[in-house]
Amino acid sequence: MKAYELLKTIDDPRDLRSLERRDLHRLADELRAFVLESVSRTGGHLSSNLGTVELAIALHYVFDTPQDRIVWDVGHQSYPHKILTGRREAMARLRMYEGISGFPRREESAYDTFGTAHSSTSISAALGMAYAARLAGERRHAIAVIGDGAMSAGMAFEALNNAGVTDLDLLVILNDNEMSISPPVGALNRYLARLISGSVFQRARRAGEKVLKAVPPLLEFARRVEEHAKGLVVPSTLFEEFGFNYFGPIDGHDLESLVPTLANLKQLTGPRFLHVITRKGQGYKLAEADPVLYHGVSEFRPESGIASGKGGGKLTYTQVFGDWLCDVAARDPRVVGITPAMREGSGLVRFAAEYPDRYFDVGIAEQHAVSFAAGLACDGAKPVVAIYSTFLQRGYDQLIHDVCIQKLPILFALDRAGLVGADGATHHGAFDLSYLRCLPHMVVMAPPTRTSAGRCSTPATRSTARPRCAIRAAPALARCRRPR
Numbered sequence: 001m002k003a004y005e006l007l008k009t010i011d012d013p014r015d016l017r018s019l020e021r022r023d024l025h026r027l028a029d030e031l032r033a034f035v036l037e038s039v040s041r042t043g044g045h046l047s048s049n050l051g052t053v054e055l056a057i058a059l060h061y062v063f064d065t066p067q068d069r070i071v072w073d074v075g076h077q078s079y080p081h082k083i084l085t086g087r088r089e090a091m092a093r094l095r096m097y098e099g100i101s102g103f104p105r106r107e108e109s110a111y112d113t114f115g116t117a118h119s120s121t122s123i124s125a126a127l128g129m130a131y132a133a134r135l136a137g138e139r140r141h142a143i144a145v146i147g148d149g150a151m152s153a154g155m156a157f158e159a160l161n162n163a164g165v166t167d168l169d170l171l172v173i174l175n176d177n178e179m180s181i182s183p184p185v186g187a188l189n190r191y192l193a194r195l196i197s198g199s200v201f202q203r204a205r206r207a208g209e210k211v212l213k214a215v216p217p218l219l220e221f222a223r224r225v226e227e228h229a230k231g232l233v234v235p236s237t238l239f240e241e242f243g244f245n246y247f248g249p250i251d252g253h254d255l256e257s258l259v260p261t262l263a264n265l266k267q268l269t270g271p272r273f274l275h276v277i278t279r280k281g282q283g284y285k286l287a288e289a290d291p292v293l294y295h296g297v298s299e300f301r302p303e304s305g306i307a308s309g310k311g312g313g314k315l316t317y318t319q320v321f322g323d324w325l326c327d328v329a330a331r332d333p334r335v336v337g338i339t340p341a342m343r344e345g346s347g348l349v350r351f352a353a354e355y356p357d358r359y360f361d362v363g364i365a366e367q368h369a370v371s372f373a374a375g376l377a378c379d380g381a382k383p384v385v386a387i388y389s390t391f392l393q394r395g396y397d398q399l400i401h402d403v404c405i406q407k408l409p410i411l412f413a414l415d416r417a418g419l420v421g422a423d424g425a426t427h428h429g430a431f432d433l434s435y436l437r438c439l440p441h442m443v444v445m446a447p448p449t450r451t452s453a454g455r456c457s458t459p460a461t462r463s464t465a466r467p468r469c470a471i472r473a474a475p476a477l478a479r480c481r482r483p484r
């Protein structure tokens with residue numbers, strides 16, 4: 001164990017707030033090293049947490065938490081926040097029985113203001129908190145921290161749409177690392193990339209640096225930063241069209257930008273949007289180079305990194321499913337594969353490589369995935385929706401309204417059915433039998449198996465021709481230590 005001399009003095013954000021600003025850099029170094037060492041021992045989410053070290057420090061340094069509310073979207077990136085809020089030692093039992101959760105949980109800490117794990121809920125929740133503060137006549141800040149992957153879900157836009165016409169004290173921070181679990185997809189992602197790389201941003205950053213160097217008195221400074229951002233990023237960003245004051249993009253690893261920017265945003269009112277650029281895996285070369293591999297990890301040695309697959313182990317259901325899908329796709333050109341942002345976890349890597357024209361990653365958009373499959377099925381395709389049991393919950397109305405009532409032939413391949421182990425209650429595939437078997441025309445089937453000849457054999461081979469079928473795969477708990 002390293003010494004972590006400064007980090008050990010932080011048992012609460014109040015300790016953090018008593019530090020000199022110049023000490024925050026050292027704290028960030030120690031916190032990053034601690035996250036790496038600790039996660040390499042317990043397993044858990046790694047790349048995303050290495051990316052939020054400075055953001056967590058800056059937020060707790062500037063805002064009066066837990067009075068001010070921070071909601072971490074998905075919450076898989078909340079380890080630095082947990083460590084700074086009294087759970088440093090508890091990290092030794094992260095995601096274990098009677099240990100702390102890998103996601104924020106209200107019962108775990110007053111600093112975990114909202115339980116997250118399924119993505120894209122943070123803006124709605126923070127908006128609700130902002131309204132509740134107003135109703136109670138209290139002045140406090142509500143902050144949603146949301147990744148660019150999570151931002152692509154419809155629910156995030158429903159919340160923006162609602163929030164943008166209010167004058168509530170809401171700050172949305174877009175933590176843009178240009179990655180979901182795998183590379184992100186969709187038009188929003190392209191838009192964000194243009195925003196970052198465009199000359200507009202380069203000019204804005206140069207101007208922003210000048211402003212930051214001048215450091216005029218606070219309110220004047222806030223006014224000028226606001227004018228700058230508004231003046232320089234015109235034509236206005238998508239987020240301004242939604243009624244937010246947009247600021248950024250700024251470097252999310254640079255405490256010299258983060259702390260004063262947040263301090264200034266704290267002085268403003270109304271819905272504000274701060275675009276922060278971070279890097280997944282920041283500070284650990286192996287994770288920077290392969291953030292997908294290091295998104296969720298089992299125990300490993302930081303010096304040597306994750307050992308490459310040993311081979312020879314038992315096949316997982318996920319692998320059997322992925323092979324089966326390639327087999328049926330070879331036989332039937334109408335078969336298409338759909339994933340809502342879970343290519344690796346759902347076993348579609350081989351299918352994506354072999355059938356790129358028939359492979360659809362629709363982003364974190366389960367509802368859309370189901371209705372999109374319904375559209376495909378209407379006109380002759382044979383869609384296979386590869387989805388975790390817990391995430392299909394998001395698409396329930398679409399299952400009933402778009403698929404079952406219309407009797408459309410779609411195969412839902414449910415991974416992570418049953419108890420999933422370390423990811424905990426939010427990820428258990430505990431409800432699918434109940435929520436699927438009551439649906440009209442839905443057939444629920446057992447998972448595929450391998451024949452003695454080594455080929456995949458499954459009732460679902462026939463069932464792509466059958467209407468609405470869901471196969472459930474419940475991998476053994478031991479295999480589920482690796483988070484998603």
Ligand SMILES: Cc1ncc(C[n+]2csc(CCOP(=O)(O)OP(=O)(O)O)c2C)c(N)n1
Nearest residue numbers: 048117118119147148149150179180181341
């Ligand atoms: C509704 C839902 N679908 C899928 C997931 C699985 N999932 C966990 S993290 C993640 C990627 C999130 O990307 P982003 O918001 O950009 O955060 P980053 O990991 O890049 O920090 C996904 C798809 C989820 N948690 N919730």
